[in-house]
Amino acid sequence: MVRYGAHAFVWIGDWTPEAGDATIRKAAETGFDFLEIPLLRPETFDAKRHRRTLEEVGLAAVCSLALPRAVHLPENPEGAKRFLLAVLDKLDALGCTYLAGCIGYALGALTGAPPTPQERAQVVDTLGEVAEAAQRRGITLALEACNRYETHLYNTLADTREAVLATGAPNLKLHADTYHMNIEEEGFYTPLVEAADVLDYVHMSESHRGLVGSGTVNWPEVFRGLKDARFSGALVLESFAAINPDIAAATCLWRPTNHPSEVLASRGLAFLKAGAAEVGL
Known part of the structure; x- marks a missing residue:
């Protein structure tokens, strides 16, 4: 069943303890099944506090991240592994069992050349080790495909699937x-x-x-592609109402959207549900 x-x-x-709790409440009030929480600074993330708030409002959580530049995986596999294993501790404390996003690379860490077999092999080997540790904790990981301007490693669904x-x-x-996908793929259905x-x-992002x-x-x-893929996972509204200082440069987000958060959230959720219902997803 789609969530x-x-x-x-x-x-x-910018996620702070106070803003984070307020966002958890807003997501629940709008009618979402879960909130995706960006762990961009996991060392300052108050997992126990936010777990209490999630339980209070009856909302689930998924976490996501991009690796910090200092532990860009192909360049620093041991550092990346230590970082990701520490993040798994935060997920345990939060009561979260899903970690998505750019878990194999840092955004904006470009070499000016295509990915090498050695770079991709390093990502595969390290994520395999982290996935083994995550499985013992009951945690699922998901590796994101990002466009060529943010990473050279995994741009298409096909390349990411292979990894x-x-x-x-x-x-x-x-x-x-x-x-x-709108940048990298030759369409949406086939990939x-x-x-x-x-x-x-899936990040459902305009x-x-x-x-x-x-x-x-x-x-x-x-x-239509999701329907024929028999998709039964998570559809996640990703609109940026505010600029995040940690990833602004890598994602080139210089200005806010033309709609306030309340509109992005309520109309966005209605749009996703209507689209899914139309194809019988």
């Missing part, structure tokens, strides 16, 4: 994002269907990162 989530960036750009399968880890899945065996998490349905993403093709 509907929202990224915290729909409401806030996921190469680890041999049953708890490592594919994280797709329609914003990145989604061809990645069906590992596709488990071409301009604002209100879904108001840009150039081919949403009928997205929903």
Whole structure:
């Protein structure tokens, strides 16, 4: 059964204890099944506090991140592994069992050349080790495919699927994002269907990162692809109402969207549910 989530960036750009609790409450009030919490600074994240708030409002959580530049995985595999294992401790404290996002690389860490077999092999080997540790904790991981301007390592669903399968880890899945697909793929339908065996998490994000349905993403093709892929994972509204200081440069987010958070959230959730219902997802 499909679950509907929202990224915290729909409401806030910088996660603090107070803003985080307020966002948890807003996500629950809007009717989402879960909130995606960005662990961009996990060392300062108050997991126990936010677990209490999640339990109070009856909302689930998924965590996501991009590796810090200092532990960009192909350059610093041991550092990346230590970082990710420490993040798993935070997930345990939060009561969260899912970690998605750019878990194999740092955003903006570009070499000026295509990915080498050695770079990709390092990602596969390290994520395989982390996935094994995560599986013992009951945690699922998902590796995101991002556009060429943010990483050179995994831009398409096909390349990312290959990495996921190469680890041999049953708890490592594919994280797709329609914003990145709009840049990198030759369409939406075929990539989604061809990645069906590992596709488990999708950022539903518009071409301009604002209100879904108001840009150039081919949403009928997205929903048709998800239907024929027999998708039963998580559909996550990802709109950026505020600029996050940690990732602004890497993602080139210089200005807020044209709609307030309340509109992005309520109309966005309605859009996703209507699109899914139309294809019988």
